[in-house]
Amino acid sequence: MALASGLGGQLTIDLGALARNWRALDKVSAGSLTAAVVKADAYGTGITQSSRALYTAGARFFFAATPDEGMAVRAAVPDAHIFVLNGLYPGAANLYVRQNLMPVLSSMEMLEEWLAKCLERSEAYPAALHFDTGMNRLGFRLNEAAIVRGRLEQLGYAPQMVMSHLACADQPNHEKNRTQLALFQSVMAQFPGIPASLANSAGLMTGRDYHFQMVRPGIALYGGRAVTGRKNPMAPVVTLHVPILQVKEARTGESVGYGATYTLSRDSRLAIISHGYADGFFRSLSGNNVRPGGKVAVRGRICPVVGRVSMDLLVVDITELGHDLPSPGEGAEIVGPTISVDDQADAGGTIGYEVLTSLKGRYGRHYVGSAD
Numbered sequence: 001m002a003l004a005s006g007l008g009g010q011l012t013i014d015l016g017a018l019a020r021n022w023r024a025l026d027k028v029s030a031g032s033l034t035a036a037v038v039k040a041d042a043y044g045t046g047i048t049q050s051s052r053a054l055y056t057a058g059a060r061f062f063f064a065a066t067p068d069e070g071m072a073v074r075a076a077v078p079d080a081h082i083f084v085l086n087g088l089y090p091g092a093a094n095l096y097v098r099q100n101l102m103p104v105l106s107s108m109e110m111l112e113e114w115l116a117k118c119l120e121r122s123e124a125y126p127a128a129l130h131f132d133t134g135m136n137r138l139g140f141r142l143n144e145a146a147i148v149r150g151r152l153e154q155l156g157y158a159p160q161m162v163m164s165h166l167a168c169a170d171q172p173n174h175e176k177n178r179t180q181l182a183l184f185q186s187v188m189a190q191f192p193g194i195p196a197s198l199a200n201s202a203g204l205m206t207g208r209d210y211h212f213q214m215v216r217p218g219i220a221l222y223g224g225r226a227v228t229g230r231k232n233p234m235a236p237v238v239t240l241h242v243p244i245l246q247v248k249e250a251r252t253g254e255s256v257g258y259g260a261t262y263t264l265s266r267d268s269r270l271a272i273i274s275h276g277y278a279d280g281f282f283r284s285l286s287g288n289n290v291r292p293g294g295k296v297a298v299r300g301r302i303c304p305v306v307g308r309v310s311m312d313l314l315v316v317d318i319t320e321l322g323h324d325l326p327s328p329g330e331g332a333e334i335v336g337p338t339i340s341v342d343d344q345a346d347a348g349g350t351i352g353y354e355v356l357t358s359l360k361g362r363y364g365r366h367y368v369g370s371a372d
Ligand SMILES: *Cc1c(COP(=O)(O)O)cnc(C)c1O
Pocket: 037, 039, 085, 164, 165, 199, 200, 201, 202, 216, 217, 218, 219, 220, 226
């Protein structure tokens, strides 16, 4: 619900950086197809604009989570190949066929519903198969592979792709990666000649063994950190500036915000900012006297959040800026060149994915840069 005025702040999405990130990942995975995961409104960046930019960069395969997202990609990029990760929603086969969406089938029920539609129309509509190699989330169980294969052979149906998903790819040395890789290879052996896909962003960065015929990066495209404990090589894509409403002096011993959880230990200067948890700035970024909270950059300087984040407002301590005072209306950086998506995630006890997908506040959204 971006406000047309832009007075509530501005989210800037750099489509040039998005395209550069896709191309950089495509280089790393040379020899495999590089898809683009655009679920959750392209990680908060806008599914229409980001899908188009990714297509211009060279992406032809897109992964949405839901049929509605698949339709949004279809409208934005008419000749894309679109997979729906959450699979075939019951009763939705006609819609998938009409929109040319490929369900990622992950249960016998989904498979049978899809095959029934194929038989009814005498058409082998493409779909992928998802095998669960260790997440206990969506996916056929490994011992269903033979049954699935038998059923497909019976009908002469060849799936578009066989895939699985890594549980611990963000920790490249986690032993579960190797275990899942071996289990996935055992599934692949039962579907000879069918393209395979295992890697998300972190899997892609972990090594060639994980690439197979297609890689499925999401977070890294949008500039987020995929692998923990390593320098993030991706270009930042989003910048959010929101306005400072008021600057005020406060005295030693006074408290800030709801619950009076932060007491000033010196005479301070505070900036009151038009941004709160209703805009995606987590309440867990509140700062009290025991535990520091999130940070906001004012005039390029990092300033701590003091007191509780409220619905529509937050307060930062700008005493360190001295006489370099911001004026009302001036923008404060929530994420951008000074404070990364992952800095904000770390401070709030979450991950960059949640910071990005929470960028739905009362601010305008605009696009800069070009994917060409
Ligand atoms: C979200 C998702 C991806 C992309 O993951 P990132 O960590 O964002 O790169 C790939 N595959 C599946 C099945 C997913 O759900």
